[in-house]
Every structure is written in structure tokens, then in C-alpha cells.
Amino acid sequence: MIFSAMVAQNVAFWVIAVAMLYAGLRVVTTRNVVHAALYLVVVLAGAAALFLLLGSEFVGITQVLIYIGAIIVLFLFGIMLTRAPMGKEKSLDHPRKLPALLAAVIVGGVTIYSVLDYFGDEQLPRESRTTTREVADSIFSEYIIAFEAVSVLLLAALIGAIVVARKE
Amino acid sequence: MYVSQFGVLAAVLFAIGVYGILVRRNGILVLMSVELILNSVNINLVAFGALRDTIAGEVFALFVITVAAAEVGVGLAIVLLIYRNRRSVDLSEVDLMKG
Numbered sequence: 001m002i003f004s005a006m007v008a009q010n011v012a013f014w015v016i017a018v019a020m021l022y023a024g025l026r027v028v029t030t031r032n033v034v035h036a037a038l039y040l041v042v043v044l045a046g047a048a049a050l051f052l053l054l055g056s057e058f059v060g061i062t063q064v065l066i067y068i069g070a071i072i073v074l075f076l077f078g079i080m081l082t083r084a085p086m087g088k089e090k091s092l093d094h095p096r097k098l099p100a101l102l103a104a105v106i107v108g109g110v111t112i113y114s115v116l117d118y119f120g121d122e123q124l125p126r127e128s129r130t131t132t133r134e135v136a137d138s139i140f141s142e143y144i145i146a147f148e149a150v151s152v153l154l155l156a157a158l159i160g161a162i163v164v165a166r167k168e
Numbered sequence: 169m170y171v172s173q174f175g176v177l178a179a180v181l182f183a184i185g186v187y188g189i190l191v192r193r194n195g196i197l198v199l200m201s202v203e204l205i206l207n208s209v210n211i212n213l214v215a216f217g218a219l220r221d222t223i224a225g226e227v228f229a230l231f232v233i234t235v236a237a238a239e240v241g242v243g244l245a246i247v248l249l250i251y252r253n254r255r256s257v258d259l260s261e262v263d264l265m266k267g
Contacts, residue, residue, distance in 0.1 A: 009169055017177050024181050024204055028188030033196060040200050043181070047207045050174070054218045056226050059210075059233075066233055071203065071240050078196050078244040082251040091258065092194050100190035108183025115175035119219075124169045128218040130226060138223045139230070150234050157238030165245035 006126070012053055020046035031092060037075045044068050055129035174215035181208035195247040195257040199240060206236045 023042035030036050044067040051060035094100070139147050181204055188201030210229045217225015251257050 024184045054214050056214050059226050059229050082257045094191050097191050100187050104183040104187035107186050111179035112176050119172045122171050124171050138227050143227050157241050161241040161245040165248050
């Protein structure tokens with residue numbers, strides 16, 4: 001019973017991981033701006049599914065609400081307002097791709113090496129559910145100052161975005 | 169599940185985001201690549217929080233999500249302003265401060 005649950009978890013992980021990696025690659029390679037936003041939805045939904053797989057229900061739901069519900073809509077509005085070409089577009093990418101690819105491979109390689117070196121065979125605990133109540137308790141006691149700082153930051157960003165984007 | 173599964177997936181997504189930031193010229197696509205990077209960080213935070221059985225990972229993932237929302241708001245406002253001034257969002261044309 002426990003064994004089959006572990007197998008199911010692993011199968012779910014690999015399905016989600018492959019979908020996320022393919023969609024992530026398409027976000028940075030597709031020639032259509034709207035398609036990039038829609039592939040980004042797949043990556044964000046995959047991350048939400050991973051959070052649920054790890055037992056973090058509140059973060060998973062917040063990911064869906066804020067990222068897929070709000071940020072993607074913001075992106076689509078940005079695409080429409082800047083009248084980015086809706087069809088295929090040739091000049092989306094920088095012509096010299098090799099240095100960028102080299103930098104990405106070095107960053108990824110070093111990170112993967114260090115992760116495998118330090119955490120190569122550490123298993124996640126089988127039961128690691130955290131409830132919304134625990135998260136709320138933690139935010140409003142231990143991390144209350146960070147929470148207030150983030151609130152002020154959001155307000156500042158809101159006012160800043162209005163001031164910057166307003167027509168004179 | 170091994171924690172390194174999540175770590176390696178997050179590292180690959182991070183590298184994809186770095187590649188996107190360096191190679192894209194459209195301002196909105198660069199912001200999307202930043203979102204890829206922030207998401208890979210969130211995956212790491214939640215996975216290592218589960219490994220060490222602490223709630224701090226989740227709390228900080230929530231903070232990262234909030235900061236990402238603020239960042240996209242301001243970033244898109246700036247891209248909009250660039251578009252209004254130059255009629256394009258091509259970041260390689262924004263080189264006023266180039267020495």
C-alpha cells in the first residue's frame with residue numbers, strides 16, 4: 001500500500017516535471033508572444049501541482065490564484081497594450097545566442113552538481129502535510145514583521161506602477 | 169521521493185530562465201523569464217522546507233509570490249512607458265546609459 005503510493009508520487013512527479021521543462025523551454029524559444037504567456041501558464045500550474053505533491057496546500061492554491069489568475073492576465077494586458085505583434089516575429093531574440101546558452105549551462109550545471117553533491121540520497125519524509133492553519137499561525141506570529149514589510153512593499157509597488165504608467 | 173529530484177528540476181528551470189533573460193529582446197518576454205526563475209526558487213523553498221520539516225519554507229515561498237506580483241506590476245508599467253516613448257519594447261534599443 002505504502003509502496004504503491006510512493007510509485008504514484010514518483011510517476012506524478014515525472015509527468016509534471018517533463019511537462020514543466022518542455023513548457024519552460026517553449027517560453028524562451030517560441031516566436032509568438034501570446035504562446036509564450038500560455039506556455040508560462042503550464043509551468044506555473046506544474047509548480048502548483050508540485051506544491052500539492054509536497055503537501056503544501058496553501059502555497060499551491062495561492063500559486064494558482066495569484067500567478068495564473070492575476071499575473072498571467074497582467075502579462076496578456078501588457079502584450080495587448082504594447083501592441084506586440086500577435087503573429088510570428090523574427091526580432092524577439094538576440095542574434096548571438098551562444099554566449100547566453102553557455103551562461104545558462106554553466107549556471108545550471110553548477111547548481112545541479114551542488115544539489116546532487118549535498119542532497120544526493122536524502123529522502124523526503126513520506127508524510128509532510130502542512131495545513132493552512134499552521135501557515136497562518138506562523139505568518140501572524142513569527143514572521144509578522146516580514147508580513148507587514150511585504151504589505152508596505154505591495155502598496156508602494158501599486159502606487160509606483162500607477163505613477164509610472166499614468167499619462168501626464 | 170528524493171529531495172534532489174526537486175532541486176535538479178528547479179535548477180534546470182532556473183537555467184532556462186537565465187537563458188531567456190539573456191537572449192530575449194522583447195521586454196515582456198524578459199519579465200516572463202524572471203517569473204520562471206522566481207518559480208524555480210519557490211519549488212526549492214517548499215521542497216527543502218518539507219525535507220527539514222519546517223514551515224519557514226512555505227512562508228517564504230508565499231513572500232516570494234507576493235514580491236513577484238509587485239515586481240510584475242512595476243515592470244510592466246516601465247515596459248509600457250518605454251513603449252509609449254519609443255513605439256517598441258525592444259530592449260536592445262534602450263541604450264541611453266551606454267557609455
